[in-house]
Amino acid sequence: xxxxxxxxGNLQAWLDSLVAAYEVYAPVEGDGxxxxxxxxxxxxxxxxxxxxxxxxxxxxKQVEKILSFEVNPDGITVIPGDExxxxxxxxxxxxxxxxxxxxxxxxxxxxxxxxxxYMGHRNASALVTTACTSACRTCFCTSIGGAPDEKTGDVxxxxxxxxxxxxxxxxxxxxxxxxNEALFSDxxxxxxxxxxxxxEEVASSMPKLNIADAKALDGLFNDxxxxxxxxxxxxxxxxxxxxxxxxxxxxxxxxxxxxxxxRYRGWDxxxxxxxxxxxxxxxxxxxxxxxxxxxxxxxxSYFPEKYGDIDCxxxxxxxxxxxxxxxxxxxxxxxxxxxxxxxxGFEKELSDVDEKVRTCEIKPADETVKTGGL
Amino acid sequence: xxxxxxxxxxxIATIIEAFDETPxxxTFRxxxxxxxxxxxxxQRxxxxxxxxxxxxxxxxxSITSSPTQTEYLEFSIKRCGVVTDYMHTMGAGDKFGIRGxxxxxxxxxxWKGKNLIIIGGGIGLAPVRSVLNYAIDNRDDFxxxxxxxxxxxxxxxxxxxxxxxxxxxxxxxxxxxVDCGDDKWSGKVGFVPTILxxxxxxxxxxxxxxxxxPIMIKFVLQDLAEMNFAPEQIVTTLEGKMQCCVGxxxxxxxxxxxxxxxxxxxxxxxxxxxxGDF
Numbered sequence: 001x002x003x004x005x006x007x008x009g010n011l012q013a014w015l016d017s018l019v020a021a022y023e024v025y026a027p028v029e030g031d032g033x034x035x036x037x038x039x040x041x042x043x044x045x046x047x048x049x050x051x052x053x054x055x056x057x058x059x060x061k062q063v064e065k066i067l068s069f070e071v072n073p074d075g076i077t078v079i080p081g082d083e084x085x086x087x088x089x090x091x092x093x094x095x096x097x098x099x100x101x102x103x104x105x106x107x108x109x110x111x112x113x114x115x116x117x118y119m120g121h122r123n124a125s126a127l128v129t130t131a132c133t134s135a136c137r138t139c140f141c142t143s144i145g146g147a148p149d150e151k152t153g154d155v156x157x158x159x160x161x162x163x164x165x166x167x168x169x170x171x172x173x174x175x176x177x178x179x180n181e182a183l184f185s186d187x188x189x190x191x192x193x194x195x196x197x198x199x200e201e202v203a204s205s206m207p208k209l210n211i212a213d214a215k216a217l218d219g220l221f222n223d224x225x226x227x228x229x230x231x232x233x234x235x236x237x238x239x240x241x242x243x244x245x246x247x248x249x250x251x252x253x254x255x256x257x258x259x260x261x262x263r264y265r266g267w268d269x270x271x272x273x274x275x276x277x278x279x280x281x282x283x284x285x286x287x288x289x290x291x292x293x294x295x296x297x298x299x300x301s302y303f304p305e306k307y308g309d310i311d312c313x314x315x316x317x318x319x320x321x322x323x324x325x326x327x328x329x330x331x332x333x334x335x336x337x338x339x340x341x342x343x344x345g346f347e348k349e350l351s352d353v354d355e356k357v358r359t360c361e362i363k364p365a366d367e368t369v370k371t372g373g374l
Numbered sequence: 375x376x377x378x379x380x381x382x383x384x385x386i387a388t389i390i391e392a393f394d395e396t397p398x399x400x401t402f403r404x405x406x407x408x409x410x411x412x413x414x415x416x417q418r419x420x421x422x423x424x425x426x427x428x429x430x431x432x433x434x435x436s437i438t439s440s441p442t443q444t445e446y447l448e449f450s451i452k453r454c455g456v457v458t459d460y461m462h463t464m465g466a467g468d469k470f471g472i473r474g475x476x477x478x479x480x481x482x483x484x485w486k487g488k489n490l491i492i493i494g495g496g497i498g499l500a501p502v503r504s505v506l507n508y509a510i511d512n513r514d515d516f517x518x519x520x521x522x523x524x525x526x527x528x529x530x531x532x533x534x535x536x537x538x539x540x541x542x543x544x545x546x547x548x549x550x551x552v553d554c555g556d557d558k559w560s561g562k563v564g565f566v567p568t569i570l571x572x573x574x575x576x577x578x579x580x581x582x583x584x585x586x587x588p589i590m591i592k593f594v595l596q597d598l599a600e601m602n603f604a605p606e607q608i609v610t611t612l613e614g615k616m617q618c619c620v621g622x623x624x625x626x627x628x629x630x631x632x633x634x635x636x637x638x639x640x641x642x643x644x645x646x647x648x649x650g651d652f
Contacts, residue, residue, distance in 0.1 A: 066382045066383060067382075067383050069428040069429075069471075071428070075386060075388075075407065075469060076386050076428060076469050076471075078383065078384070078386065078428075078471070080380050080383045081383075083380075107621070107622055108622065110620070110621070110622075113381050113620040113621070113622075113635075114381060115381055115382070115620075115622060116380060116381060218629065218649055219649075221629075221649035221650075222649065248622070248624070249623055249624035249625065250617070250618070250622070250623050250624070251617055251623065252382070252431070252432060252617050252618060252623070253431065254428065254429050254430060254431050256429055257429050258427065258428060258429035258430060258460070259429070260429075261428065261429045263426075263428070265382065265618075265623075268617075268623070268624070268625075270624060270625070275615075275625055276614075276615050276625050276651070277615060278613070278614060278615040279433070279454045279455025279456075279457075279458065280452075280454040280455070282588075282613075283615075284614065284651035284652050285651050290651055294627075294651070297629075298624070298627070301630070302627065302629060302630035303630075305629075305630040306630050
């Protein structure tokens with residue numbers, strides 16, 4: 001794998017070269033919400049923003065056609081949806097979002113029952129990760145096993161004072177650099193040391209939460225009062241699940257009529273009443289606190305139990321987009337207090353940084369970050 | 375198994391026969407059109423299939439026929455939602471989409487030589503009927519069979535056309551009951567748990583299978599415990615809102631297990647060890 005330096009002035013040239021060969025999606029400021037959009041030649045992405053919506057939908061499509069069908073005299077013709085994703089690059093994705101795909105891969109790349117369409121998009125995509133050189137007030141990646149400079153994706157890059165340190169992490173990533181070698185120069189040991197230092201600085205600026213382990217959290221299941229209190233103000237609007245890079249629940253719906261139509265899978269939310277309502281009316285999660293319990297325990301107990309990793313990347317979008325300022329960190333801290341359980345403790349707790357960071361100066365780019373409802 | 379490369383895409387099956395069981399339950403006998411797909415569809419008793427009415431949607435339905443019935447698959451479907459309403463308008467020659475089989479099914483291999491106590495209520499007989507007919511077709515592999523089945527009224531009893539055949543099977547004790555009889559009813563009257571207590575099956579070398587409405591299951595479990603059945607001897611098959619049936623869409627979990635993929639069959643011992651919404 002190669003490690004190179006890309007002068008900031010060459011970023012546009014690199015992007016243009018990639019745009020010529022692939023569909024390139026990158027952070028773009030939009031009306032109301034910033035998101036990942038397809039960029040054109042000469043267009044500089046908003047490299048310093050944290051997008052309001054995650055790049056999840058580029059691979060796990062918000063709406064995906066599973067099949068189309070038509071009744072004809074010989075029977076029913078079923079044409080499966082496309083399983084070959086378009087070759088694309090997700091550029092400027094943050095380490096947390098990049099990590100989110102490695103988590104969603106676990107259920108979707110099931111050896112027996114793979115979700116082929118997700119796999120198609122995933123295999124056709126290359127992720128160019130941009131390490132964070134500052135943390136938002138809502139960031140907590142270091143508490144769930146990530147890091148602001150985590151090397152994840154196919155290419156990893158970090159802005160080190162006017163130039164980018166760029167490292168390929170996979171063969172797919174190496175191609176993206178090698179095809180444009182003239183734009184890059186060799187990286188020195190000093191460059192790598194500078195990147196390491198920045199990463200450590202950002203990580204140390206972030207408050208560290210301890211999280212109770214999967215078993216201890218599952219033990220909270222029957223503490224109804226805990227969940228009811230936690231969910232008091234929740235509106236069941238589902239915003240948290242739609243902006244979550246790791247939420248992957250979906251619904252399946254048919255469009256058209258019984259002679260001709262399509263079947264789609266689309267994002268769903270466990271926060272909705274209808275989510276668990278069975279035909280006949282039985283609903284095991286009819287109350288919103290039961291649905292909140294499902295969402296929290298799926299991420300922090302069931303998924304880790306099954307796959308070994310917490311299904312949360314600490315991006316903080318659910319905190320920023322909640323209309324009633326529900327803060328996931330309250331659950332994490334509250335549950336630890338209630339269970340009295342041994343924390344997972346990914347790293348040693350940092351002393352007195354909590355206060356400092358929650359009131360840290362917000363850089364101009366962070367001003368777009370909405371703090372719950374404000 | 376449906377083609378492993380197209381997990382959510384069903385294959386086509388044709389209804390060869392359809393008939394009413396009760397005013398709101400209809401049984402469909404279907405055959406998968408594609409020969410290779412039909413040969414690949416090898417179910418165990420207690421497994422489920424995802425049936426489609428294209429344009430209306432998909433529903434997860436238990437396969438009520440035993441794998442020993444190789445001519446067709448049987449599904450007995452209660453009319454209670456968008457897809458099943460539509461299914462009730464369908465008949466011989468019409469086509470379903472089908473994918474599966476899914477789920478774990480009953481661990482029948484480990485039940486060889488054991489006595490089976492099958493307790494069903496209403497349409498809840500459908501999933502356990504696959505075991506009953508499997509055991510009848512492999513009669514020497516199992517010990518005594520006790521069936522306790524009930525419905526609200528005589529007209530709500532399903533599989534009435536099977537009773538005569540079942541009644542003639544050696545070592546099979548059949549107890550059919552209704553909550554409320556009518557002029558023509560001469561059989562037992564009483565709730566399933568009440569009749570179960572009367573029958574009082576022995577827990578020795580036995581497995582109790584139960585499926586039915588939640589309220590029935592609640593009392594059946596209590597009664598079985600009183601009769602000294604251990605939680606490991608009590609087996610049930612769960613129902614819940616399932617959409618994808620492959621453990622992905624998220625909703626049918628009991629703790630970290632999915633009804634559609636890790637279930638629907640659980641022993642009471644397994645359920646006791648799980649925290650979940652039922």
